[in-house]
Amino acid sequence: MANLQSDFVGIKSPNPFWLASAPPTDKEYNVRRAFEAGWGGVVWKTLGSEGPPVVNVNGPRYGAIFGADRRLLGLNNIELITDRPLEVNLEEMARVKRDYPDHAVVASVMVPCEEDEWKRILPMIAETGCDGFELNFGCPHGMAERGMGSAVGQVPEYIEMVARWCKEATDLPVIVKLTPNITNILRPAEAALRGGADAVSLINTINSITNVNLDMMSPEPMIDGKGTHGGYCGPAVKPIALNMVAEIARNPETARLPISGIGGITTWRDAAEFMALGAGNVQVCTAAMTYGFKIVQEMISGLSQWMDEKGYESTADFVGMATPNVTDWQYLNLNHITKAEINQDDCISCGRCYAACEDTSHQAIAMSEDRVFTVKNDECVACNLCVNVCPVEGCITMRTLEPGDMDERTGTPVVADYGNWTQHPNNPMAKAAE
Amino acid sequence: MSNTPFSEGIQSGRLKPAELAENFGDLHPRLDDHEALVAADRCYFCHDAPCMTACPTDIDIPLFIRQISTGTPEAAAKTIFSQNILGGMCARVCPTETLCEEVCVREVAEGKPVEIGRLQRFATDVLVDTGEHPFERAEATGKKIAVVGAGPAGLSAAHRLAGYGHDVTVYDARAKAGGLNEFGIAAYKSVDSFAEREVDWLLKIGGITVETGKALGDGLSLDALQAENDAVFLGIGLGGVNALGVDGEDKDGVDDAVDFIADLRQAKELGTLPIGRDVVVIGGGMTAVDAAVQAKLLGALNVSLVYRRGKDRMNASEFEQDLAASSGVRIITNASPKAVIGNGAVREIEFEYTDDDLKPTGQTVRLPADQVFKAIGQTLEGDGLPDLERGKIAVDGTGRTSVEGIWAGGDCATGGDDLTVTAVAEGRDAAEDINAHLSA
Numbered sequence: 001m002a003n004l005q006s007d008f009v010g011i012k013s014p015n016p017f018w019l020a021s022a023p024p025t026d027k028e029y030n031v032r033r034a035f036e037a038g039w040g041g042v043v044w045k046t047l048g049s050e051g052p053p054v055v056n057v058n059g060p061r062y063g064a065i066f067g068a069d070r071r072l073l074g075l076n077n078i079e080l081i082t083d084r085p086l087e088v089n090l091e092e093m094a095r096v097k098r099d100y101p102d103h104a105v106v107a108s109v110m111v112p113c114e115e116d117e118w119k120r121i122l123p124m125i126a127e128t129g130c131d132g133f134e135l136n137f138g139c140p141h142g143m144a145e146r147g148m149g150s151a152v153g154q155v156p157e158y159i160e161m162v163a164r165w166c167k168e169a170t171d172l173p174v175i176v177k178l179t180p181n182i183t184n185i186l187r188p189a190e191a192a193l194r195g196g197a198d199a200v201s202l203i204n205t206i207n208s209i210t211n212v213n214l215d216m217m218s219p220e221p222m223i224d225g226k227g228t229h230g231g232y233c234g235p236a237v238k239p240i241a242l243n244m245v246a247e248i249a250r251n252p253e254t255a256r257l258p259i260s261g262i263g264g265i266t267t268w269r270d271a272a273e274f275m276a277l278g279a280g281n282v283q284v285c286t287a288a289m290t291y292g293f294k295i296v297q298e299m300i301s302g303l304s305q306w307m308d309e310k311g312y313e314s315t316a317d318f319v320g321m322a323t324p325n326v327t328d329w330q331y332l333n334l335n336h337i338t339k340a341e342i343n344q345d346d347c348i349s350c351g352r353c354y355a356a357c358e359d360t361s362h363q364a365i366a367m368s369e370d371r372v373f374t375v376k377n378d379e380c381v382a383c384n385l386c387v388n389v390c391p392v393e394g395c396i397t398m399r400t401l402e403p404g405d406m407d408e409r410t411g412t413p414v415v416a417d418y419g420n421w422t423q424h425p426n427n428p429m430a431k432a433a434e
Numbered sequence: 435m436s437n438t439p440f441s442e443g444i445q446s447g448r449l450k451p452a453e454l455a456e457n458f459g460d461l462h463p464r465l466d467d468h469e470a471l472v473a474a475d476r477c478y479f480c481h482d483a484p485c486m487t488a489c490p491t492d493i494d495i496p497l498f499i500r501q502i503s504t505g506t507p508e509a510a511a512k513t514i515f516s517q518n519i520l521g522g523m524c525a526r527v528c529p530t531e532t533l534c535e536e537v538c539v540r541e542v543a544e545g546k547p548v549e550i551g552r553l554q555r556f557a558t559d560v561l562v563d564t565g566e567h568p569f570e571r572a573e574a575t576g577k578k579i580a581v582v583g584a585g586p587a588g589l590s591a592a593h594r595l596a597g598y599g600h601d602v603t604v605y606d607a608r609a610k611a612g613g614l615n616e617f618g619i620a621a622y623k624s625v626d627s628f629a630e631r632e633v634d635w636l637l638k639i640g641g642i643t644v645e646t647g648k649a650l651g652d653g654l655s656l657d658a659l660q661a662e663n664d665a666v667f668l669g670i671g672l673g674g675v676n677a678l679g680v681d682g683e684d685k686d687g688v689d690d691a692v693d694f695i696a697d698l699r700q701a702k703e704l705g706t707l708p709i710g711r712d713v714v715v716i717g718g719g720m721t722a723v724d725a726a727v728q729a730k731l732l733g734a735l736n737v738s739l740v741y742r743r744g745k746d747r748m749n750a751s752e753f754e755q756d757l758a759a760s761s762g763v764r765i766i767t768n769a770s771p772k773a774v775i776g777n778g779a780v781r782e783i784e785f786e787y788t789d790d791d792l793k794p795t796g797q798t799v800r801l802p803a804d805q806v807f808k809a810i811g812q813t814l815e816g817d818g819l820p821d822l823e824r825g826k827i828a829v830d831g832t833g834r835t836s837v838e839g840i841w842a843g844g845d846c847a848t849g850g851d852d853l854t855v856t857a858v859a860e861g862r863d864a865a866e867d868i869n870a871h872l873s874a
Binding site for chain 2: 068350355371
């Protein structure tokens with residue numbers, strides 16, 4: 001069986017599945033249950049400065065959006081960092097680490113942007129025996145108003161500065177957690193690298209309003225008639241997170257920066273996808289908050305089975321394997337031609353492909369009187385919308401035309417050569433090989 | 435009153451009131467809000483959906499289900515009622531398993547259709563329970579229309595015509611409007627006086643007068659109706675019951691299933707209704723199943739449903755057949771009644787087995803019976819009606835009969851199956867044609 005043992009910037013854990021810094025990791029009680037359930041590590045709920053802890057709202061902290069059958073697709077929260085005294089958290093972390101020496105316990109930290117603050121607190125936390133630090137430069141609500149969280153993560157200079165302070169203050173690995181609430185994820189990642197960070201973790205949550213209460217005319221979650229933007233997470237944010245992970249992994253300046261992948265990871269497959277794009281391990285929150293800690297059992301069994309099937313012996317064997325295939329649009333092969341194909345045995349005749357194609361795309365699906373749906377090859381541009389709206393998985397697929405095959409839409413045969421936009425005659429900037 | 439299912443003869447009070455109440459409870463209770471959302475989420479919102487095509491009233495099913503799933507069941511109900519004003523009753527009695535749900539793509543894909551009937555019940559109940567009527571009557575036209583028969587066809591026609599501003603008088607032979615909805619459907623399909631409440635709600639459109647106790651030949655004549663009105667719609671149903679045509683048919687204890695069903699629906703106390711110990715129902719349609727199942731639920735010890743052809747030829751849907759079987763009704767097929775045996779009252783009934791072409795096989799069987807219900811079809815009654823065709827009033831696609839100014843629809847007219855939903859469609863379409871005719 002595949003070995004799921006994980007070593008992320010020197011932090012070892014029995015598997016690459018960590019619980020992200022969030023409500024599930026706020027207490028010894030939860031973390032012990034998580035480790036018993038099979039989680040490889042935790043990033044403890046973010047610790048703040050000594051003294052009176054922050055307070056949370058006493059109304060709803062979460063809002064959500066749902067798919068069919070009320071399946072939770074996106075969660076938003078306005079909870080702050082831990083609202084328990086620092087010393088209580090530190091005592092609990094020390095006890096947990098003592099009892100679970102093989103599991104990863106990473107401390108998430110957020111204190112004001114002052115050198116003393118960071119340099120005083122890290123050694124104090126290190127006494128718990130924790131395995132490393134994660135600098136919370138990501139939370140977009142509440143703490144950002146006080147100059148912390150994403151307020152730091154949005155200024156690359158601050159990221160670099162604080163990362164440097166932290167590396168000066170500890171020998172333990174320092175991971176910088178990035179906010180996605182920026183225009184280009186490379187700038188903060190590069191800053192973390194310059195500051196000496198050992199890794200980045202991403203993404204933190206996205207600024208969001210999940211719903212509007214139409215009776216009260218207030219955003220949700222609503223506190224006494226008012227709402228504020230919260231941090232959005234869950235399956236709905238996975239595509240955004242995957243892209244940001246890939247951008248960092250394929251950027252030559254940051255390619256060597258280890259990544260802990262976060263963002264909507266719910267199943268083993270999600271985890272494998274993040275890792276294939278370059279994440280050394282993954283962190284999970286919303287899925288656990290939706291279904292409980294037990295989901296890790298599926299993640300472990302699923303990843304093991306897939307690795308066995310593929311012949312991967314350790315996770316390092318496939319981490320980053322998909323990264324080289326992430327490219328710019330201009331380098332996509334314009335001579336690669338596919339056509340949608342509907343498997344009539346699988347088709348249940350719902351007609352959604354027809355409605356989508358006829359109303360919103362290329363009028364490339366024909367519908368017969370007896371509800372047989374077929375692709376018109378002379379109209380199909382292979383946009384894939386029919387595949388995406390079909391309720392039966394695998395019923396509609398994209399068939400690749402072979403060189404020499406006629407593309408009925410253009411009336412020209414498929415050529416074997418690779419040809420992209422940079423070479424295309426329609427491109428005024430083309431460097432034609434003339 | 436200490437009768438039990440074992441008591442001989444035709445007796446009342448075989449079961450305790452609590453058992454009867456349980457037996458005659460709602461067959462498919464209304465979905466609660468959560469169940470409705472879960473069920474609605476399964477709809478794929480198909481293009482040109484097969485369920486719509488299968489519905490005789492062409493209800494926009496994907497749209498109304500989407501309206502349920504977005505928290506607007508009242509709008510869903512209006513979508514339903516705009517096509518089928520008796521959508522509440524149809525949600526209860528439609529054989530959905532042979533109509534919309536049979537062709538649902540999820541039935542095709544998984545063998546489990548979207549629960550269209552129950553979703554329709556949910557939406558229509560929400561609106562009917564508010565007591566509000568969602569349609570407004572157009573300005574009065576001064577035109578008068580007589581509708582004969584206050585069943586599904588007549589009520590549907592009356593509502594549509596009243597909506598156009600015409601003045602409608604609906605006549606019915608019975609003391610109560612509703613027709614088969616009120617008198618001809620198993621009690622467990624329409625509990626809590628739903629048929630009556632639905633009629634009251636439907637009449638809120640205004641412009642409809644109901645006169646009960648009047649039928650053609652009994653206080654009404656077609657000539658007079660035509661003379662006094664701008665148009666006449668006949669939705670008089672099938673008043674006659676086919677006879678078995680065998681010896682002994684006149685013996686006591688041999689009754690019409692439709693009368694039994696009507697008595698049951700109107701009974702205030704089910705415990706006062708007499709039922710035999712050994713009951714035999716003859717027929718293979720919905721009426722036969724309704725009678726057989728209800729006989730069993732009333733406490734009959736043995737109930738057999740005997741049909742002269744094979745199971746696959748029964749008019750009762752597979753769901754209805756299964757309902758009968760699971761209620762403890764024994765279904766016997768390929769057997770024709772030969773003689774009713776007894777001294778004054780029925781004691782046994784003899785059947786002869788037949789092959790699929792109804793050819794007698796010579797083999798016979800006698801079933802003990804102290805009560806026999808005939809449910810082998812109904813016939814049109816009345817003199818001086820427009821031209822008939824195969825025993826029904828001949829109509830074209832819009833309900834026009836052979837007589838200018840007279841339209842007909844529902845079971846009494848040709849075209850379509852004898853279903854509530856078909857009657858509603860025919861009444862509605864005839865009303866559209868009448869309105870077009872009067873407005874021309």
